[in-house]
Amino acid sequence: MVSLPLSAHRVRFRMIDYTFTSDEAITNLGSLKFSQSNRMPDPKDASRVVTTTTTTTFSMAKEMARSVCQKFLEAKFVESVEGKTDFMNKSSVWQLTPKGIHVLERFCTRNGIASAHVKAVMDSNRNPRQLVILERNTDTDKLHHDEQTIEIIFRRFIGTTANEAQSDSDSIHEFSKCDIGVKLVKHRPSSQRQFEYTFHGRNAAQWLMDCSTMVDPRESIEIGSLFLQLKLIAPVDPRNSEHQFQPVKQVHYYITAHGERIAGWLLEQAPLSGDIPAKSRDGVARDSNSNRTNVIIRNPSWRLLYREFLKDTMCEENLSFYLEVQDFNRQYKQAINDKSDNKVETIRETLAAAYGLYNAFLAPGSPNELNIDHSLRTQLATRMTRAVGDDAAMLQSLNEVAGLFEKAQQSIFKLMSSDSVPKFVKHPKYASQLRGLDAAAASAYVALPAASRS
Structure with a gap:
C-alpha cells in the first residue's frame, strides 16, 4: 500500500479517491520496492545526523501476487468499489477498508513512513481510529482463547x-464505525422469549472481521463459537448448535443475561471476599506496581486492555518496545547457541533485527522514540554506529547490543511501573475489568526469591 499511488479512479460516473486497480496492485506486488530512511548520529561527529535509506525489493509471479491480493480481501484490508469478489479483472477498482487504513497507520507509525499519499488516506474520515488489537501467541500466531x-x-x-441500527443492508460501509457494537434488533421480552436483543450470524462475523485484527474469516467463527460456549450468547432457535457458531444471515442469536452482565449492561454483584486480596505484611504494597506490570505483560487479556489504554494516552510504544525486546532476546539466544554451519548468517540476521529495533525506538528522531536515560541513549548510539568487522567482531557486537537492549527494556519497565500502570488500574474505563489483578500481583510477589524482592 505504501508503494501504490492510491490516486482517484473513475467508477461509473464519479471519481473515487485513494483507490487502485487490480492491475496496479498485481504489477506492484510483482516487483515491490520498499524504501525506509533512518536518522542516526554521525559516528565521527555526534552533533551531526546522517540519514541512510534502505531499499528492500521483493518479487513474485503474477498468480502469486493475485493470490496475495485475495488474502488482503479475505482479511478485510481492502474492498471492491464495484462489489467484485476477486482480482481477475485488470481494471477493477479497489480501496482500503477502514480496518485496512488503521492497520496501515500502525505500520507507518512503527516504521516512520510519512509519504504524502499515505498520510492523506490516514487523515481521511474513513479512518476508524478504533480497532480491537488482538494479542497472539508468539510461538503459534494463534489468537489467545x-x-x-x-x-x-x-x-x-x-x-x-445497544446499537439499534435500522439498516440491514449489505453495504461495504456498514461496519466502518468500530467504537460501537454490532447491529442489534430490539424485541419485547415475552414468556416464550425472555431476551431483549438479537443479531444474526453474518453481521456478527462481519463486525469481528472489520473491527479487530483478525486476518482469517475462520477466526471470526472461532471467536463466535467461544461466545456460545461461554454462554454469552445463545441461538434463538434451539435447533441450532449451542457450541458451533454459524456466520450466516438465517441464524439468529440473542445476548444472554450473563452476556449483558459481562458487557456491563447489568449491574454485577458485589465481588466475593475471595476476589479482594488481603494486605500483605511482608512489603508487597511497596512494590505492587512492578508486580502489577509483570502480571499485565504476561496476561494476554490485561495486556490487551493495557495496550488500548496506552494508545489512548499516546505511549503505546513503551509496551511495543518491551515485547519486541522479548522477541529479540529469544532470537538472540537461538543465534548464539546455534551449532549449525549457518551460525554466521543467523548472527548477521539477528544483528539486522537489532538495527531495526534501534531505528524504530531508540535512534534520535526515530518514529517511536522512547524516553530513556541520556547516557544509555549515548551508549546505544555509539555502539550502533560503530563499524562491524569480521565474524568474531560481529558476535561481540551482537552481545553488546543485547546487553544495552536489556538495560533499555528495564528502564522502560520502571517507567511503565511508576507512571502508566498506576493510572491504568485507576482508570474508570478499565478498573472494573481488572478484578483479580492485585491478587495475581501479590501471588507473583510471594513466588519471587527473597533476594529479588529487595
Missing part, C-alpha cells in the same frame, strides 16, 4: 450500549 480475553472481545463486540 482464555476466558478473560474472550470476555474483553465480547464487550467491544456488544458495545457499551
Whole structure:
C-alpha cells in the first residue's frame, strides 16, 4: 500500500479517491520496492545526523501476487468499489477498508513512513481510529482463547450500549464505525422469549472481521463459537448448535443475561471476599506496581486492555518496545547457541533485527522514540554506529547490543511501573475489568526469591 499511488479512479460516473486497480496492485506486488530512511548520529561527529535509506525489493509471479491480493480481501484490508469478489479483472477498482487504513497507520507509525499519499488516506474520515488489537501467541500466531480475553472481545463486540441500527443492508460501509457494537434488533421480552436483543450470524462475523485484527474469516467463527460456549450468547432457535457458531444471515442469536452482565449492561454483584486480596505484611504494597506490570505483560487479556489504554494516552510504544525486546532476546539466544554451519548468517540476521529495533525506538528522531536515560541513549548510539568487522567482531557486537537492549527494556519497565500502570488500574474505563489483578500481583510477589524482592 505504501508503494501504490492510491490516486482517484473513475467508477461509473464519479471519481473515487485513494483507490487502485487490480492491475496496479498485481504489477506492484510483482516487483515491490520498499524504501525506509533512518536518522542516526554521525559516528565521527555526534552533533551531526546522517540519514541512510534502505531499499528492500521483493518479487513474485503474477498468480502469486493475485493470490496475495485475495488474502488482503479475505482479511478485510481492502474492498471492491464495484462489489467484485476477486482480482481477475485488470481494471477493477479497489480501496482500503477502514480496518485496512488503521492497520496501515500502525505500520507507518512503527516504521516512520510519512509519504504524502499515505498520510492523506490516514487523515481521511474513513479512518476508524478504533480497532480491537488482538494479542497472539508468539510461538503459534494463534489468537489467545482464555476466558478473560474472550470476555474483553465480547464487550467491544456488544458495545457499551445497544446499537439499534435500522439498516440491514449489505453495504461495504456498514461496519466502518468500530467504537460501537454490532447491529442489534430490539424485541419485547415475552414468556416464550425472555431476551431483549438479537443479531444474526453474518453481521456478527462481519463486525469481528472489520473491527479487530483478525486476518482469517475462520477466526471470526472461532471467536463466535467461544461466545456460545461461554454462554454469552445463545441461538434463538434451539435447533441450532449451542457450541458451533454459524456466520450466516438465517441464524439468529440473542445476548444472554450473563452476556449483558459481562458487557456491563447489568449491574454485577458485589465481588466475593475471595476476589479482594488481603494486605500483605511482608512489603508487597511497596512494590505492587512492578508486580502489577509483570502480571499485565504476561496476561494476554490485561495486556490487551493495557495496550488500548496506552494508545489512548499516546505511549503505546513503551509496551511495543518491551515485547519486541522479548522477541529479540529469544532470537538472540537461538543465534548464539546455534551449532549449525549457518551460525554466521543467523548472527548477521539477528544483528539486522537489532538495527531495526534501534531505528524504530531508540535512534534520535526515530518514529517511536522512547524516553530513556541520556547516557544509555549515548551508549546505544555509539555502539550502533560503530563499524562491524569480521565474524568474531560481529558476535561481540551482537552481545553488546543485547546487553544495552536489556538495560533499555528495564528502564522502560520502571517507567511503565511508576507512571502508566498506576493510572491504568485507576482508570474508570478499565478498573472494573481488572478484578483479580492485585491478587495475581501479590501471588507473583510471594513466588519471587527473597533476594529479588529487595
